[in-house]
Amino acid sequence: MKALGMRFALAVAAGxxxxxxATNAEAICVGKKRKAASRKNKExxxxxxxxxxxxxxxxxxxxDKRICPKGYVAQKKWKGCGINYSACVKxxxxxxxxxxxxxxxxxxxxxxxxxxKTSGEACRYVKTGAVCPKGFRHYTxxxxxxxxxxxxxxxxxxxxxxxxxxxxxxxxxxxGMMTRALNWLDTNFDEVAGDFEMAKRRGKDRRKxxxxxxxxxKAKVACYPRNTxxxxxxxxxxxxxxxxxxxxxxxxxxxxxxxxxxxxxxHELAHRAKLPKSKIHNSDDPRRVNDHVxxxxxxxxxxxxxxxxxxxx
Numbered sequence: 185m186k187a188l189g190m191r192f193a194l195a196v197a198a199g200x201x202x203x204x205x206a207t208n209a210e211a212i213c214v215g216k217k218r219k220a221a222s223r224k225n226k227e228x229x230x231x232x233x234x235x236x237x238x239x240x241x242x243x244x245x246x247x248d249k250r251i252c253p254k255g256y257v258a259q260k261k262w263k264g265c266g267i268n269y270s271a272c273v274k275x276x277x278x279x280x281x282x283x284x285x286x287x288x289x290x291x292x293x294x295x296x297x298x299x300x301k302t303s304g305e306a307c308r309y310v311k312t313g314a315v316c317p318k319g320f321r322h323y324t325x326x327x328x329x330x331x332x333x334x335x336x337x338x339x340x341x342x343x344x345x346x347x348x349x350x351x352x353x354x355x356x357x358x359x360g361m362m363t364r365a366l367n368w369l370d371t372n373f374d375e376v377a378g379d380f381e382m383a384k385r386r387g388k389d390r391r392k393x394x395x396x397x398x399x400x401x402k403a404k405v406a407c408y409p410r411n412t413x414x415x416x417x418x419x420x421x422x423x424x425x426x427x428x429x430x431x432x433x434x435x436x437x438x439x440x441x442x443x444x445x446x447x448x449x450x451h452e453l454a455h456r457a458k459l460p461k462s463k464i465h466n467s468d469d470p471r472r473v474n475d476h477v478x479x480x481x482x483x484x485x486x487x488x489x490x491x492x493x494x495x496x497x
Contacts, residue, residue: 213265221266228262229269236271244274285332292326292334295356299338302360303367308337323359338363354407358436361497362405365446368493369400369453369484376450376484382459382476396457403453407436422448424455432456436497443494447485454480 213221226247233245236259245259252258252272259273289309296307308317309326316322316337327333354362369376382392408415415435423433432452439445454477455461462475472478488494 218266221264223266225262225264225266225269229260229271232260232271236273246272248272288326288332288334292336295326295336298356299336299360299363302357303363305339305360305363305367307339309334310337311335354405354436358407358497361442361445362407362434362436362449365442365449366400366403366405368446368488368491369450372487372491373397373400376487377480380480380483382480392457392459396454396459399453399456403449403456404431405434405449406431407434422452424452439497441494441496443485443488445497446488446493447481450484451477451481 229247233247236245237243246256248256248270250268250270252270256272256274258270260271262269292309296309299305299307306320308320310316312325312327312333312335314335316335319339320337321340323336323338325333325335377393377396380393381389382396383389415433415437419438421435421438432449434445434448434452436445439448459476459480461477462472464472465475465477466472473482
C-alpha cells in the first residue's frame with residue numbers, strides 16, 4: 185500500500201508539471217504567433233505616424249525597430265510578443281533636453297541665491313563632473329531624473345581642513361543660517377568663552393578652552409527637520425554624535441530664532457569638547473541647567489541677543 189501511495193503521488197506531480205509546461209508553451213511567442221504580433225506592432229506604429237504627421241504638418245515621423253536613430257525620439261512604443269516597434273519623431277529630443285538643462289540650472293541658481301541671502305557667503309554652481317572654483321568646495325548636488333545635474337560649491341577648504349562644514353541634508357535657507365551662526369561664534373568666541381571657567385585648574389581650563397575653539401573651527405553640522413533622524417525624541421534640540429561621523433546634529437524644525445540656534449550649536453560643541461556636565465544633564469530636573477554645557481550655551485545665546493543679531497528663522 186505504501187509503494188502504491190508513492191506511485192500515485194509521483195503521477196500527480198508529473199501531471200501537474202506537464203500541465204504547467206503546456207500552459208507555458210501556449211504563452212511562448214514563436215513561429216506564426218510571433219510573426220503575426222510583429223506585423224500588428226508595425227501596422228499600429230505606421231498608423232500612429234500617419235496620424236501624427238497629419239496633425240503636425242512639417243514634422244517628420246518614421247517607424248523603426250526597437251530604438252530610434254540619432255536625432256529622433258520615440259513618441260510611442262509597441263512592445264510584447266513579436267518585434268518591438270517605435271514611432272520616431274524628429275527634432276523633439278534636442279528641445280526636451282534643452283528644457284531639462286535650463287530647469288537644472290535655474291534650480292541650482294535659486295539654491296545659491298537662497299544660501300547667499302541667509303549666510304552672507306559666496307556660492308557657485310558648476311556642471312556635475314566639473315571642479316569647483318578655487319577657494320570653493322563641493323557642498324551638495326541639485327539632482328533630478330531627466331535633467332542636467334549641477335554641483336553646488338560654497339566658500340571654504342575641502343573636508344578635513346580648518347573650515348566649518350554644514351552637511352547637505354539641510355535646505356539652503358537653514359544651511360545659510362547654520363553657516364552664519366558658526367561664523368558669528370568664530371568671531372565672538374573670546375567674548376563668549378574668554379572669561380568662562382571650564383575647569384578649576386588653570387592648565388586644564390586653558391586646554392578645554394583651546395579644545396572648544398578647535399571643535400568650533402572644524403565643526404561639522406547636520407540638520408534634521410522635526411521628527412526625523414535623531415530628532416524623533418521629544419523636545420530634543422540637538423545631539424553631539426561620536427564615532428566616525430563626529431557631527432553635531434541640530435533639530436532645525438524645533439528652533440525658531442537665530443540666537444537660539446547659536447546657543448544650541450555652542451551647547452553641542454561644548455559636548456564635543458568634553459566640558460563637564462552633571463549626571464542629571466539629560467533628565468527633566470530643572471537643576472540640570474547649572475552645569476557647564478548648559479551655561480555656556482545660554483551665554484552664547486544671550487551674547488547674540490545683546491549684539492542685536494536675533495531674527496526669526
